[in-house]
Amino acid sequence: MKEVSYAGRIGHALELSQPQAAIDGVKAAVTDELKALDPKIEVVRTDYFNHTYIPDLVIRWPRESSTFERYVYLRSNSDIDYLAEEVGIVSENKPIVFGLDTFPAAGPTSPEMRRLSQSLRHSDTLVTDADSLSVFARNDSSRFRQLTSSAITKGGRGVIDEQTATSASEDLDAGFDGAMRVDRESTSRGVSTLDLLLAPQFSNRISRLLQAIWVGAGGRLEDYPGKTSLTAEISDDSLQFLFDLDVEIVNAEFWGRVGRFVELEQLSRLLLPNGSSNFTRFMKVNHNNMWARCCRLSMRHATLDRDENDRFWFIDNGNVGLNVGNHAVYVAQKTDKLGNVQPVGSDAISVAALKKRARNLVVRDAEFYSGKLTVRFSSDDGQGLLADDQLDTLVSQLDDGAAVKKIEVTLPGGRHMTFDFGISTSTGRTQTRLAIKEIVSMTLQLVGMEGHLNPFLPEYPF
Secondary structure (H helix, E strand, O other), rough: OOOOOOOHHHOOOOOOOOOOHHHHHHHHHHHHHHHHHHHOEEEEEOOOOOOOOOEEEEEEEEOOOOEEEEEEEEEEOOOOHHHHHHHHHHHHHHHHEEOOOOOOOOOOOOOHHHHHHHHHHOOOOOOHHHHHHHHHOOOOOOHHHHHHHHHHHHHHHHEEOHHHHHHHHHHHHHHHHHHHOOEEEEEEEHHHHHHEEEEEHHHHHHHHHHHHHHOOOOOHHHHHOHHHHOOOOOOEEEEHHHHHOOOOOOOHHHHHHHHHOOOOOHOOOOOOOOOOHHHHHHHHHHHOOOOEEEEEEEOOOOOOOOOOOOOOEEEHHHHHHEEEOOOOEEEEOHHHOOOOOOOOOOEEEOOHHHHHHHOOHHHHHHEEEOOOOEEEOOOOOOHHHHOHHHHHHHHHOOOOOOEEEEEEEEOOOOOOEEEEEOOEEEOOOOOOOOHHHOOOOOOOHHHHHHHHHHHOOOOOOO
């Protein structure tokens, strides 16, 4: 059975005899097409239909921190003069004007359409219809085209009819393929199409992604056929795209450039439960420049297509982690971010075990559990408790089962980190920031898994 197109669903709804049923049917079809274009959106229906000033639909992005919204106005008349007049009324909101009828046969190169499209680009307003957006929303679209398609819901502009959408899709695919092959002419086609389809802030984001792929493929930055940027952030979608890329990018300088403006908070919004070669390379390059405040050891079963001894970085359930055997070490900038991570429960350890695990650390404080009592020992001499011969004497005066529950470590620069053996968790005190490599290394060391950090292993994650 052939699937009914979005345009077909709209046409069927408009033929319904009950006005409210017709309106609901139209809005449902348009909503489904917009979600096919960008699955991350939320579409809110208003109580109005074909109103001059009040939108029919409102698009939101609930997973993002910004409160950005885009209005959608449904219009049953696709006459160019009518659309030009209607757009002039609502263009201040940079909306999408969605035609319920197909565009006239004048075509995108007609003088009337060119004038309208130019006006729309100046106001960052998009005029389109169901058949045109379906070109971008097809399931067989390339991954790069899907990324661009989702950007159209946010920043699409100009007139996109079916002919324009078809040629633009071909140009976008050529642009991505060209960046992968460091082909200037093909890449230029994609960059130019981005500028036509999207408002500058959105076209620049995806152009930066093409630039990143160009450089990662071995191209010189100065040869990239578009605006170059070394100081701009990269979007969540672009990061996800790079990490998912089938082609492994081995250029460390490239990943360092990408990581200059990326923090854990942004990474936690992505999804890579099985990790990827490119993400592990990214973390290997940037682990010493990105910071965290807490780190927790948890159990983790072997993931799909991964050996249980694999060491790789992953992102799952809003957390960034390092897979180490059948365990995982999670890192975060805020302690509450690890609330959904079940810690590996551990008993308090003996002084002898602490001396072995923390042999190169300055342990300033230690809490001991002795029967029903908790006893705390502190050292302010800068050498730490483990360098004090009196520690063994003091502990010997406690019950035979006395063991270390928690310690505080003094780090260079006057920073302090606590480690709780009961929940296998390291935490920077107050405003202490720790490099990811630093806090992961100390956490694995203190839980007795230091062997997983052997730098001579081929799969060494750092």
